[in-house]
Amino acid sequence: MDQAALDRIDLKIVEELRVDGRLSINELARRVGLSKTPCQARLKRLIADGVIRGFRAVVDPQKLGLAHIAFTQVKLSDTREKALDAFRRAVLQVEEVEECHMIASNFDYLLKIRTADILAYRRVLGERISSLPNVASTSTYVAMETIIEHGA
Numbered sequence: 660m661d662q663a664a665l666d667r668i669d670l671k672i673v674e675e676l677r678v679d680g681r682l683s684i685n686e687l688a689r690r691v692g693l694s695k696t697p698c699q700a701r702l703k704r705l706i707a708d709g710v711i712r713g714f715r716a717v718v719d720p721q722k723l724g725l726a727h728i729a730f731t732q733v734k735l736s737d738t739r740e741k742a743l744d745a746f747r748r749a750v751l752q753v754e755e756v757e758e759c760h761m762i763a764s765n766f767d768y769l770l771k772i773r774t775a776d777i778l779a780y781r782r783v784l785g786e787r788i789s790s791l792p793n794v795a796s797t798s799t800y801v802a803m804e805t806i807i808e809h810g811a
Contacts, residue, residue, distance in 0.1 A: 665710065668693065672701055673710065680714045720773055727774045728802040731788060732766040736795035743767075745792035753791075755783045766798070777801070 665673075671691045675682060682690070688698035705711045720726065735746060743761075746768070750759050758771035770788070774780040780799075788797060 669701060669705060669710070672698070672705060676711065676714075724775050725773045727776050727780055728805065729772045729774070729780050729784075730800045730802065731770045731772055731784065732762075732798040732800075733768040733770060733788070733791075733794055734766045734796045735768075735793040737793045738767060742793045746794070749791045753783070753787045755779075755787070 668691055672687065675687055675690050684695055684699050684702070687702070688695045691698060693701070702711070733746075735742060747759075750756055750768075750770070755772050755774055756770050757773045758769075760769045761767065762769050772780060772783060772788070774783055780801075784797065784799065788794065
């Protein structure tokens, strides 16, 4: 489903749930101007169509002891589809990787890696990231301060 197929009520449902995913169906219906049954039907459709992919708790990583953020550029030795696929599958197994983006640049992927400290990051980089399929080189940028971070 593309955004053009979403009407203003669908978009309002999505926005309300982005702000507070724990809204009761009754409160959500009230906020978007529907009764409970049609609101529930729209919500089920938005979930089934993949517009809403899930619900989760937003946690404070620092309170979990994960204050260190590093952005790692990864350059692959092989960028044919089979090699890219092998890298994609393997990087999903590295729990410290919070985000992974293929980049149009002089490197291939940008990873956001969250660890407890620089020593833990060094271990992840040396033992996990560097040994992923087809990794030729990496370059790291350490975040010194986070100004805005969605989902955190």
